Amino acid sequence: MKIAEIVRFLNEIAPFDTAESYDNPGFLVGDKEQEVTGVCCCLDITHKVIREADEKGANLIVSHHPVIFSGLKNIPKWSPVRELIEKNISAAAVHTNFDIADGGVNDALLELLGFEKKEVLEVTQKDGKGFGAVCEIPFQFTARTLAEHCRNALFLDGTKYQKTDIEINRIAVCCGAGVDEKVMELACEKGCQAIISGDIKHNFWIEAENRGIALIDAGHYGTEKSAPHRLAALITKKFPDIPIFSSECEEEPCGYC
Numbered sequence: 420m421k422i423a424e425i426v427r428f429l430n431e432i433a434p435f436d437t438a439e440s441y442d443n444p445g446f447l448v449g450d451k452e453q454e455v456t457g458v459c460c461c462l463d464i465t466h467k468v469i470r471e472a473d474e475k476g477a478n479l480i481v482s483h484h485p486v487i488f489s490g491l492k493n494i495p496k497w498s499p500v501r502e503l504i505e506k507n508i509s510a511a512a513v514h515t516n517f518d519i520a521d522g523g524v525n526d527a528l529l530e531l532l533g534f535e536k537k538e539v540l541e542v543t544q545k546d547g548k549g550f551g552a553v554c555e556i557p558f559q560f561t562a563r564t565l566a567e568h569c570r571n572a573l574f575l576d577g578t579k580y581q582k583t584d585i586e587i588n589r590i591a592v593c594c595g596a597g598v599d600e601k602v603m604e605l606a607c608e609k610g611c612q613a614i615i616s617g618d619i620k621h622n623f624w625i626e627a628e629n630r631g632i633a634l635i636d637a638g639h640y641g642t643e644k645s646a647p648h649r650l651a652a653l654i655t656k657k658f659p660d661i662p663i664f665s666s667e668c669e670e671e672p673c674g675y676c
Contacts, residue, residue: 481510
C-alpha cells in the first residue's frame with residue numbers, strides 16, 4: 420500500500436480544507452508513491468521522533484503540528500525537514516482540521532477530562548463544527564480545584580489557574596493555544612465561568628480578571644498530547660495490516676521546578 424492511501428484517509432477523517440487559513444496540514448515531505456513500511460504518529464516531528472521512526476522501520480510520520488508551517492527559505496542543518504529527506508521518511512500533518520474533527524483532538528481532551536460537550540464554542544464550518552466546546556458540569560469547581568482536576572486527568576506536572584473564588588460549572592475547553600480575543604468574548608457571551616486551554620498570554624490573564632472569568636492553563640502539550648494516540652488508533656482501525664504506533668520518546672519539552 421502506498422503512502423498516498425494514508426494521506427487520503429487523513430483527509431477523510433479531518434478534511435484538509437477545513438483547516439484555518441494560516442495552517443499547513445496535508446502531505447509535507449517525501450514521496451506519496453512509496454510503499455508504506457510503517458507509520459509513526461506524534462505531536463511534533465523532532466530529531467528524536469525521526470530516529471525512533473527510522474529505528475522501528477516507519478517511513479511515514481503523521482504529526483499534529485506541521486513540520487513545515489510557513490514558507491521555507493532555507494533548510495539548515497538542524498532542521499528536522501533535512502533529516503526527514505536524508506532518511507527518506509515522509510511526513511504529513513493534521514492540525515487545526517483535526518482539532519475540530521469529530522473524535523479529534525478537542526474531543527479527546529474532553530474525554531480525558533470527563534466533560535461532555537453541550538455546544539461548539541466557535542462555529543467555523545457550514546456543518547456546525549468548529550473550535551472548542553462549552554461544557555456544563557453538575558457540580559461546582561473553584562479555579563484551583565478545576566486546575567487540580569486538569570493536572571490529575573491529564574497527568575501533568577502542574578497547571579496555572581486564575582486567582583479567583585468564583586464558582587464554576589460552565590466551562591469552555593479549547594485545546595492547544597486556544598485563547599484569543601474572539602474565544603474570550605464567546606466564552607463570556609455563552610455564560611462560561613472558566614476557559615481551559617494552553618499557552619495563555621499574560622494580557623488574557625489580566626482581561627479575565629477584569630471580566631470575572633477564570634483561566635486554566637494546562638499547557639499546549641498537555642491539552643494535545645492525546646493527538647498521536649488518537650491518530651494511531653484511527654489509522655490502525657482502517658489499515659490493520661500496517662505497523663502503526665504513537666511515539667514513545669515524545670514528552671513535555673518544558674520542565675517545572
